[in-house]
Amino acid sequence: MAKHNELGKKGEQLAVDFLLKNGYDIVERNYRFDKAEVDIIAQKKDILAIIEVKTRSTIDFGNPEDFVKPKQIQRLVKAVDEYVNVNELDVEVRFDIIAIVKEGKGFKIEHLENAFYHF
Helix, strand or coil: CCHHHHHHHHHHHHHHHHHHHCCCEEEEEEEEECCEEEEEEEEECCEEEEEEEEEECCCCCCCHHHHCCHHHHHHHHHHHHHHHHHCCCCCEEEEEEEEEEEECCEEEEEEECCHHHHC
């Protein structure tokens, strides 16, 4: 497996662990619909959090959250709309980004709630 794929998988697991520690239940991982893949669907109380995980080994080229592009956001919204309708869910949906950056031997994790409204 390529190094960037390994880093991405590690980042997703770190994000799951972070969410679980912060009171979220993991509902789905790597949910696919059409051309979109939702990294994590998590729930906390009556909020369905759609989590895009961005992991980087450095911020030399920008912060991880800067790599979520408008086209990807459109695909995610479409996928989540389908997910909510198919599962007949009555919850508030929130789109978040978990930005992870490698720092030495560890990682810095930042949870950006309602992240798509910042674009």
